[in-house]
Amino acid sequence: MITFEQMRIFLAVAEREHLTEAAKALLLTPSAVSSAIHMIEEHYQVRLFNRIGRRIQLSDAGSVFVEDCRHTLAQVKLAETTLREFSGLKRGALGLYASQTIANYFLPPVIAKFRNLYPAITVKMSIGNTEQVENAVLSGVTDIGFAEGTIKNESLHRQKVADDELFIIAAKNHPLTTKPSVKFQDISAFPWILRENGSGTRAIFEQALANHGYDFTDLEVMQTFPSNEAVLSAVAASNALTAISKRAVSALLAAGLVERLNFLSVKRDFLLLLNPQRFKTKAVGAFIGLLES
Incomplete structure (x- = not known):
């Protein structure tokens, strides 16, 4: 099968119609250039050049093959440019x-x-x-x-x-918000709205409870949602509690729509x-x- 290097050599010879000049341009020996042309001709049983004395001219087959080589090598150059652009963060x-x-x-x-x-x-x-x-x-x-x-x-x-922390959140004026400190029996007396199974927030909250000797199944999870926003909206409009990232709840806390309960500081990593x-x-x-x- 013909190689891109053989195509380059053939094209250099075709453009100059001179083996030695092509060899100089390619920084190859004349014998290497001649061998590359001969290998193509032998493999495909076709003559690419007509030898006229000490000169060479493209044959009919060679004239057609020139255009194919130019097109193919142009595509190769485009592909190489694309790879360089990816490597250089230009694409x-x-x-x-x-x-x-x-x-x-x-x-x-x-x-x-x-x-x-x-x-x-x-x-x-x-x-x-x-x-x-x-x-x-x-x-x-x-x-x-x-x-x-x-x-x-x-x-x-x-x-x-990055660092993050889970806050235990209740709606504004929730009965537990007046307590300076909240115990597990306090929070287990109210329903919970949490993220779905599979979420990191849910998993870390369950693990934190277990680490402190509390049983997650003692909580009544009345609803789960697949988004922080849905959880917070539901909590703000009910007497349910939730555990959620401080980053997700900071705007609602600042607006006074929900309040943080003083129970179980839960740190986590992003x-x-x-x-x-x-x-x-x-x-x-x-x-x-x-x-x-």
Whole structure:
């Protein structure tokens, strides 16, 4: 099968109609150039040049093959340029998959800064719970995952990128908001509205209760929602309680629509997840660099 290098050699000879001049231009020996032309002719049983004395001229087949070579090598050059642009962050795409809290309250300013620095890189953001994020990173659906909570697959690379805290929240004027300190028996007397199973917020809250000797099943979970906003809206309009990120609830707290109860401070980390078996592109490295700066 003909190679790109043989095409380049043939094209150099065809444009000059001179083996020695082509060899000089290609920094090759005349014998190497002659051998490359001979190999093409022998393999395809076709004559590319007519030898006229000490001169050479393109044959009919050679004249047609010149245009094919020019087109093919132009496409190769375009492909090489594309790869260089990806390598130099002049083109490309970056896939992010994040849990809701991180996607809505932590990543937006980082993404904005990244887009300012690398406007030609398309950033695609997907949002799901921690379990969905982990699966997306494992399967290669996304380049970088962001989650909080327990990551089940030990093969994933994880890196802390920020701190967070869960607040126990009740509606304004809830009976428990007048208590300077709240006990487990107090909160277990009221219904709860929480994120769905699979969310990092839910998993960390359950684990925190267990770590302090409390049984999560003693709480009456009357409703679950797949979004922080839905949880907060429902809590603000009822006597139910919830556990939710301070980042998600800060605006409602400032507006006085909900209140924080003094019970069980729960710290957690925001984690960056990578699949070590996948190639780390320059765009991935640049985004991580922004997080670390």
